[in-house]
Amino acid sequence: MSSQGGKMKEHIVQCLDFAMGKLTKIWDDIGICQDQRKERAEVVLLHLKNLLEEMVKEEEGLKKNLLQNVETYGEELVTLHKELNIPSVEPKKTLTILQLEKDLRTRVDNLSKMKHERMKILKKLKETDQALCDALCTTPYYIPTGTVPSQEQIKTLEEHITTLTTEKERRATIFGTQKKSIVKMMEALDQLPSTDFERDIICEEDDTFLLSSENMKALKTLHEELEVRQQQNFSTANQLRERVTLLWDRLEVEGAERAKFLSEHAGFKPKTITALREEVTRLEELKLQNIQRFVEAMRREVETWWNKCYYSDEQRAKFKHYKNDNYSEELLEIHEKEVAKIKEYYEENKAMLDRVARREKLWEDMMEFERRAADPNRFTNRGGGLLKEEKDRKKLMKDLPKVEQELDEAIGQWEQENKKEFRLKGMRFMDYVTYQWEEYAKNKEMEKQNRHKRNAKIMEEEMHYGSKPTTPAKRRFLGTTPNKNTPNKQRRTELSIASSRTPNSTLGSRTPNRTRTGLRSRLNDMSRTPGAMTQSRIQTPQSVSRNHTTSVFASPFGPPTRPPRPVTGTKTPKQLRPTPQRMTRKALTDRNETQNPFSQTTMAKEVNDVSVESTGSYKDFANGLNPKSRPNCRSSVVPSSQGVTHLL
Template sequence: MDRRGSYISSQLTVINDKLQLLYDEIGISEDERNTRERNLYSAVSHALEHQVEEVTAEKENLFKSCQDLREQLLTMMAALQDVQDISLSCQAGGDLEIKPPLMTAFETLSNKHQELKGLYSQRYQKAHELFDSLRMLSTAIEGPDIDSNSFLSLSPDTLSLTDTNLAALEAEVARLSEEYKHRVRIVQEDANQIVTLWAQLGTSQHNIDRNILAYYKDRPEMLGLTNAHLEKLSAKKNSLQDEKESRLSRLSATKAAVQYLWAKLSEDEAAIKAFDRANRGIALHVIEAYEQENARLNEKKRDHMQIFIEDARHTLHRLWDNLYFSEDEMLEFTPAWTDIFTDASLAAHESEIARLEQLLQERKPTLALIGAYRELQQDIVELEQSQQDASRLMSRGPGRRDPSRLLREEQMRKRIAKRKPKLINDLMTALRKWEKENGRPFMVNGERFLDILHEEEAAAKVRIIILLYTEWLTILIKLNLVIEIAKNSCTPNSGFRISLGVYCKANCR
């Protein structure tokens, strides 16, 4: 028997002896004494069992606390698996096994728990804040382009709190933050444009969204940042922009017609300025005012129809000149040659002007080449006339001689020689292409321009041959004259020699 058992046994013996003595002195019967002894033994046994139960519960509680600490430690170590020292202590359970004595195990586990708690709490709090931000941003933005489901299905309790995972979570929050800011900017820009368009269009109060006015400056995010919100706001902006463009087009056409009629009908300048000041912008009442003014001027126009028809005829003549129309082509439009001044006549003139402007636009590239060719031909004529002027070399006295004239002639000759072949080739190519596409000759002043071009080129070649022949003949004549003079140079006549010197200087090159 160990010391603790011997002590209890001796104590029980002492107590029993005292009780027996007391029982003897009292004179308690044997049966009563047996009953009291059984009650005593039962109480002692119950007290001992109660103590055993309490200690057993204490042991179980301590074991449960150890288990809880161990579970928390394993959770923290799993979450902090990128920390090298922790990973090493976790191998095969390490010193995390729960074995007697339990107080020592509890103390060991508590110490390890305290070591990890700081780092784990720091990372856990950071992850918690990041998840809160992620959910807030995802809820605010929510759209098919927001791919955060893989993170939103987790939590700080289920996510491994490694630096890598936290960095990925931070990156996702940063990405959504940028998307959030981007959408805020889009909403604010669209809302600003909407408010501006409302002002420009003169939108009535009951057609203005009060929420946009309340939040567009300082809290645009309150207007919503989801795809649906953005699309709705963009659609409103586009609708207003389309309305603005429609009104601008409508007003521009009406305003141009009114200004044209003001000028033609010599309206009062002060009245025009007053009308213009009173009707600024693109509100509906401004457009309606211009349309009413246009209607009034058109009524007045009917009383002065001749002015407008004469103006249209001037435009027709300008277009005929630009298109190189022949007289027969001009006479084809008979309304231009009658004394009829009606709405129908003006409409016919305007229709013909529109047709000719379209024709001018279609022929513009070819007409530009024809214009360049004619300018080049004029330069050639001017050069030939300049070369045939013999006095340009013999002018004397200040203000009469032009020393740079020969240089300019040479520069012009080189420019013509360089430009002419390419211009003629481009022009012929353009004319042939036009005739092929339209199935008719390209006419200039009633003649097919390709034929004119061929004739002018042929005439130019003939002129060159004649010019070369003339220059060659002139040189022969001058040479013969010089020979004759040289034969008579032996005559002792100083006056004759002086005359010969002057002649050679003036005529021989």
């Protein structure tokens, strides 16, 4: 520091010497005397002295100002730290006055800005908080006036405002919803606002309603009161309508009159309830005038509820007034009490009784399937009805045992909980189910026996009178229509007829051309060898051909009066190779005799059942076909006196 001052001093001296040298030269040139030169040198010295003093004063003033600023900034800094609730920081001791002043000034500026921002935020938050508190009628968040809020206070105030905003929205939503509901209920109840609070709700704008806690409680109370009143009116109106409907049913009032009254008195307004009460009063008066009809209607209702609850005969017999003919108001009341008692039992056990009713519905469906199965006309239905019926039947037979098992378990649990037995028609559930299945089995067995008896009776009649065709066969005289079959088809038909030649064979009417061809050939063969059927009688029903059936069996007779006409116009078929079937047929044909002609007829059923009529010998059988001895014979082929077959 001293070296720097010495240099400055030397520099000043040099400058002074230089200036004084120039001044002296100037003075010499001018010719100023020594006295004047001395005076002028003193003036120069005075100027220099004044200048230095002035400069010193200025620097001293600067120093003083800096020290004053340091003191001021320090005080402000302390205050800001307190207001902002920020811990103070001591400046470094090595700082000069200028550095200290600058540091303090900068910190004061920053804290002042922070204070300004906080106050600005606080003002905005307080305005919002005040508006919310005014709407909700609550106390604003308290922050002392004139103080700078801390960060924690600002954060707490923001949370408070968020809570109030949410609460206001919730209350506004509740108010809007309940206001609409209150308006509707008042309209339904024919009620006008009667208090200032009700008018504030109904007549004023939504924004003007104060969402205070007291108002919200009062709003809720009003809404609940209207709901109770509405529910009471609704219940009363429904009860009155049920009563009116019941009285209408018992009095057999026409539907047009009912519809007119109900359309004019819909809803549950007080005036509607008044009209319903008046109608009940009017109908009650009519009821007294028609007490017998009412009692009988009540008895039908009692019967309906008995059936719903599966009452047994013993339970029904306990109600002795059911057959009382002394019709009076007291008797009607007794029946009404009985209905109410059964209804109460039904409501208490509705879940269980509904499951029982479902099981009963499945049982009835099963019985319906049984009845359909016995109807042969169902096979003529089209559209896949049988397939759908079979699917439904299988599903029912799968569901019924499952439902019975589940219901048995549920009833067992119910009995444990209620400490009493659950009875259907006086029996426990499984006893009732067992009884139904036993009755079902008995009925099936009885139907089976009746069917066997009926079939045996029909068989006996056929043995005596012959079978009766159930459908008319297509009858044409032999040889009137050319056969369109080829020789090979004709031979196959003949072989099929020969292989199935037994009294049990039935020839279907579905192939009339083949049947006539085989029949003509068969008649020609049998007319020559009628004894061939003797061996065929020992064949079993399994030899019946299901592909070739007819309602007329081939009947052997004597030789025809004229040779048979050719079946077709085709050329003579080539010689067939002998086979075991052909050899058997030929052997049987050779053993036929013409002195035992017979005629035998049968009719194929829809299910290809076999109808058989046979006798001990062909002679007895032929004698039995005599029209005089059997006037009731239904054969379509009978022997004539000449031994020629005639088709009726």
